Amino acid sequence: MIYFEKRENISAKLKVVIPVVSLIIGILFGALAIVVVGINPYAVYKSLFVNAFGSWYAFSETLVAATPLMLITAGLILVFKMGIWNIGAYGQYIMGAIFSSYFAIFMPPGVSKPLMLTLMFAGGAIGGAIWAVIPAILKVFWEVNEVITTLLLNYIALYVLKFLMYGPWKNPKSFGFPLSKPFPSSAQLPVLFEHTRINLGLAFALISIIVIWFIIKKTNFGYEVRVIGNNPTTAKYAGISVGKNIIIAMAISGALAGIAGMVQVSGIIHFLQVKINANYGYTSIIVAWISYLNPALCLLSSILFGGLESGGYSIQISMRVSYGIVGLIESIALFSIVGAQIFLNYKLRWKK
Amino acid sequence: MNKITVLKATDITKKFPETVANEGINFSLHKGEIHALLGENGAGKTTFMNILYGIYMPTKGEILINDKPVRIKTPLDAINNGIGMIHQHFMLVEPLTVLENIVLGLKEQGIVVDRKAAKKKLKEIAELYSLEVNPDKKIWQLSVGEQQKVEIIKVLFRGANILILDEPTAVLRPQETEPLFDILRKMKKDGKAIIFITHKLDEVMAVSDKISILRKGRLVKTVDKEGVTKRQLAEMMVGRAVLFEFEKKEKKAKETLLSVENLDVYSTQQGVKVVEDVNFTVKKGEILGIAGISGNGQQAIVQTIAGLRRAVKGKIVFEGKNITNKSPRYIAQIGINYIPADRIGMGLASDLSCIDNAIMRNYYKKPISSSWIINYKKSEEHTRRIVDMFNIAVADIFAPIKLLSGGNMQKLLFARELFENPKLLIASYPTRGLDIASTEFVRKQMLKIRDEDMSVILISEDLDEILSISDRIAVVYKGKIMGIADAREIDKNTIGLMMAGTRLEDITL
Numbered sequence: 056m057i058y059f060e061k062r063e064n065i066s067a068k069l070k071v072v073i074p075v076v077s078l079i080i081g082i083l084f085g086a087l088a089i090v091v092v093g094i095n096p097y098a099v100y101k102s103l104f105v106n107a108f109g110s111w112y113a114f115s116e117t118l119v120a121a122t123p124l125m126l127i128t129a130g131l132i133l134v135f136k137m138g139i140w141n142i143g144a145y146g147q148y149i150m151g152a153i154f155s156s157y158f159a160i161f162m163p164p165g166v167s168k169p170l171m172l173t174l175m176f177a178g179g180a181i182g183g184a185i186w187a188v189i190p191a192i193l194k195v196f197w198e199v200n201e202v203i204t205t206l207l208l209n210y211i212a213l214y215v216l217k218f219l220m221y222g223p224w225k226n227p228k229s230f231g232f233p234l235s236k237p238f239p240s241s242a243q244l245p246v247l248f249e250h251t252r253i254n255l256g257l258a259f260a261l262i263s264i265i266v267i268w269f270i271i272k273k274t275n276f277g278y279e280v281r282v283i284g285n286n287p288t289t290a291k292y293a294g295i296s297v298g299k300n301i302i303i304a305m306a307i308s309g310a311l312a313g314i315a316g317m318v319q320v321s322g323i324i325h326f327l328q329v330k331i332n333a334n335y336g337y338t339s340i341i342v343a344w345i346s347y348l349n350p351a352l353c354l355l356s357s358i359l360f361g362g363l364e365s366g367g368y369s370i371q372i373s374m375r376v377s378y379g380i381v382g383l384i385e386s387i388a389l390f391s392i393v394g395a396q397i398f399l400n401y402k403l404r405w406k407k
Numbered sequence: 408m409n410k411i412t413v414l415k416a417t418d419i420t421k422k423f424p425e426t427v428a429n430e431g432i433n434f435s436l437h438k439g440e441i442h443a444l445l446g447e448n449g450a451g452k453t454t455f456m457n458i459l460y461g462i463y464m465p466t467k468g469e470i471l472i473n474d475k476p477v478r479i480k481t482p483l484d485a486i487n488n489g490i491g492m493i494h495q496h497f498m499l500v501e502p503l504t505v506l507e508n509i510v511l512g513l514k515e516q517g518i519v520v521d522r523k524a525a526k527k528k529l530k531e532i533a534e535l536y537s538l539e540v541n542p543d544k545k546i547w548q549l550s551v552g553e554q555q556k557v558e559i560i561k562v563l564f565r566g567a568n569i570l571i572l573d574e575p576t577a578v579l580r581p582q583e584t585e586p587l588f589d590i591l592r593k594m595k596k597d598g599k600a601i602i603f604i605t606h607k608l609d610e611v612m613a614v615s616d617k618i619s620i621l622r623k624g625r626l627v628k629t630v631d632k633e634g635v636t637k638r639q640l641a642e643m644m645v646g647r648a649v650l651f652e653f654e655k656k657e658k659k660a661k662e663t664l665l666s667v668e669n670l671d672v673y674s675t676q677q678g679v680k681v682v683e684d685v686n687f688t689v690k691k692g693e694i695l696g697i698a699g700i701s702g703n704g705q706q707a708i709v710q711t712i713a714g715l716r717r718a719v720k721g722k723i724v725f726e727g728k729n730i731t732n733k734s735p736r737y738i739a740q741i742g743i744n745y746i747p748a749d750r751i752g753m754g755l756a757s758d759l760s761c762i763d764n765a766i767m768r769n770y771y772k773k774p775i776s777s778s779w780i781i782n783y784k785k786s787e788e789h790t791r792r793i794v795d796m797f798n799i800a801v802a803d804i805f806a807p808i809k810l811l812s813g814g815n816m817q818k819l820l821f822a823r824e825l826f827e828n829p830k831l832l833i834a835s836y837p838t839r840g841l842d843i844a845s846t847e848f849v850r851k852q853m854l855k856i857r858d859e860d861m862s863v864i865l866i867s868e869d870l871d872e873i874l875s876i877s878d879r880i881a882v883v884y885k886g887k888i889m890g891i892a893d894a895r896e897i898d899k900n901t902i903g904l905m906m907a908g909t910r911l912e913d914i915t916l
């Protein structure tokens with residue numbers, strides 16, 4: 056018979072080994088799935104790797120994809136630590152993109168670049184924050200479950216975006232395609248490295264990870280977040296305002312998702328459209344868990360998943376495999392890593 | 408008397424990364440024996456029992472059951488070897504019924520569950536040991552004492568011959584203790600062997616046959632109960648003589664610090680009145696004891712003072728200011744500190760470190776925090792001061808507080824609240840789970856702050872505790888106060904009558 060035995064203490068070595076091993080298991084399962092589709096998994100993985108990390112350009116594309124993941128995940132870590140399940144980063148990202156695009160589309164020409172980008176940044180943060188604060192308020196004052204509200208708001212955000220793109224914000228010269236008019240160059244985030252698409256957004260992402268780490272570890276607010284996440288009753292007892300903290304944390308989380316949306320439209324796409332890669336909002340939930348809600352690890356896993364995204368995008372073109380395979384590998388990785396947490400806490404043993 | 412050894416542990420050692428919790432323990436348990444395990448907080452009692460029950464594996468040592476060496480790697484192994492354990496924190500599933508809880512997990516043992524047969528067996532066990540509980544009631548509907556009975560039945564149902572009870576009386580009302588002992592005696596007569604952990608020497612004298620004393624992880628002595636006195640036991644445990652009496656200075660408290668007027672409080676869920684028209688005052692430099700069987704509204708009264716529940720009617724005045732329904736933070740800042748009864752549920756954050764738990768009252772104040780950033784150097788210093796002053800056994804203050812022994816967690820909580828120099832300290836069961844030296848220390852601290860003209864509200868079911876340190880005693884019954892009397896003019900009998908619902912004036916008249 057196989058049974059689990061509780062580990063008394065978890066060594067640092069194990070904390071590294073187990074996720075790595077489980078990721079490998081995830082990759083193997085993914086290979087199985089690729090075989091089923093009838094393609095050589097080795098070739099797929101090799102091409103995936105080469106397209107994600109094989110050259111400076113490939114890696115720069117990985118960083119481009121990792122940027123929104125870092126921004127969103129940093130915020131999710133904060134709220135997840137508190138036991139608030141914000142799965143609405145998708146919608147918050149879209150709202151951030153819409154709010155920031157407003158300035159790019161409607162400001163009179165001749166606005167200076169710094170002013171324009173500041174407005175877009177603020178718009179992105181506010182748009183995302185509003186979309187996150189609504190469910191936070193519903194939760195705090197009326198005890199409405201945030202999982203449901205954040206999820207529903209994702210659909211609403213998508214329909215708002217579609218409405219704008221097919222209606223009032225549509226570029227009359229787009230031949231009927233649901234696109235806004237292109238952003239002026241003053242509304243485009245500066246590129247950091249020539250011949251790549253890496254832009255100022257990456258700096259925002261790195262700063263946000265550091266800020267979130269600092270908040271959780273060093274500030275009064277971060278302390279309150281940790282106490283609430285561990286025991287809300289004790290938090291109330293200690294005089295911590297649970298409701299206020301939930302709203303603030305959700306606002307921060309939503310703002311970061313909104314900034315991610317802004318970075319995408321302003322730094323990469325340069326106009327607003329229906330397809331703005333809002334799925335980063337869902338992928339980030341996986342990234343947050345794989346990082347064990349640790350901001351430092353979030354950097355690593357964002358790059359890993361960024362690689363999966365950008366490499367996956369390339370193999371879709373070069374090898375004609377469905378992009379669904381990437382989603383599959385992502386989900387298997389999540390499964391095996393979350394599953395591996397059992398092995399962190401328990402040992403597997405044999406007995407006759 | 409037969410002396411069949413049912414369990415023998417030799418040279419048991421358990422090392423944790425920072426602590427040696429057990430060291431070279433040799434221990435034997437015989438058929439039909441009640442064996443008490445005594446020791447200070449953190450002496451290693453729970454750890455040793457967890458080893459016998461397969462929760463931990465010993466670093467070294469051997470266990471023999473009925474003279475056969477066994478390796479107990481999981482609780483399932485322990486159960487298969489006839490060992491059952493009743494933990495201090497119960498492991499029952501609240502929404503399920505008694506019967507469901509008892510048969511839960513039996514399948515792992517290859518027993519197919521037949522409800523009817525199970526019910527019959529349950530009834531037999533219940534009758535044999537007078538463990539009456541309604542098998543169809545849900546766990547949450549039961550009192551703590553009844554839940555404990557369910558835990559015992561569960562263990563017997565699995566055919567245990569060796570029962571381990573970790574501080575079973577800490578959670579019981581005083582009047583529930585004797586019935587528990589009767590059950591233990593019946594099991595003993597039936598040939599079962601029982602290990603029983605407690606900090607109360609009276610209980611040891613009342614039921615045990617043998618007594619083993621642990622100190623700092625070592626088993627210092629096993630003695631027969633006959634021919635040993637409480638004083639000797641205390642000395643063996645602590646290594647010095649322990650005072651059982653306190654000197655309470657005569658004092659005339661006059662000035663009113665807190666007054667509660669016509670207070671009504673409703674329960675959070677059902678909206679039932681749990682506190683009704685309660686009036687009392689606390690004077691400066693006075694200890695007011697609140698006696699009563701737990702669940703009669705005493706928690707609701709003090710939690711309302713602490714700002715954790717809403718007063719529906721009435722007024723709470725502190726130093727002349729109306730503080731009714733103010734926030735918990737405000738109330739802590741004006742000098743009222745509260746030690747809750749259930750420290751795991753409220754008061755501690757068990758996965759956070761000792762430091763994080765120690766700074767819970769001042770993380771936002773200077774010098775721990777400079778307005779918004781926490782200074783972890785200062786936090787560490789603060790934690791070490793608390794730990795040193797109260798002699799709390801902590802190996803690593805950065806480790807989660809749940810790794811401390813039960814008593815040490817309680818001490819840290821008490822120390823943290825006391826360190827705030829409150830004008831009014833509200834203490835619910837402050838000595839629950841504490842060893843005798845710590846109990847003495849905590850009681851002395853309460854008397855000390857009283858002598859410094861601060862005040863205490865003490866909630867306790869231990870009438871000796873209430874009588875020995877309170878100045879006045881209020882007794883609650885069904886959310887009402889049955890009367891308030893001077894501690895020197897009231898005796899246990901009168902308090903007992905009031906706890907059962909008689910008003911003081913009806914007794915004295």
Ligand SMILES: Nc1ncnc2c1ncn2[C@@H]1O[C@H](COP(=O)(O)OP(=O)(O)OP(=O)(O)O)[C@@H](O)[C@H]1O
Pocket residue numbers: 063423424425426427428446447448449450451452453454455800801802810811812813814815840842
């Ligand atoms: N899992 C663990 N990891 C590290 N240290 C531990 C662990 N469990 C217990 N300890 C330590 O071992 C020592 C003995 O603890 P134990 O719980 O056995 O004490 P105890 O005698 O039951 O005390 P109490 O009367 O307070 O319940 C304590 O110092 C405790 O901090």
Ligand SMILES: [Mg+2]
Pocket residue numbers: 452453454812813814
């Ligand atoms: Mg213990």
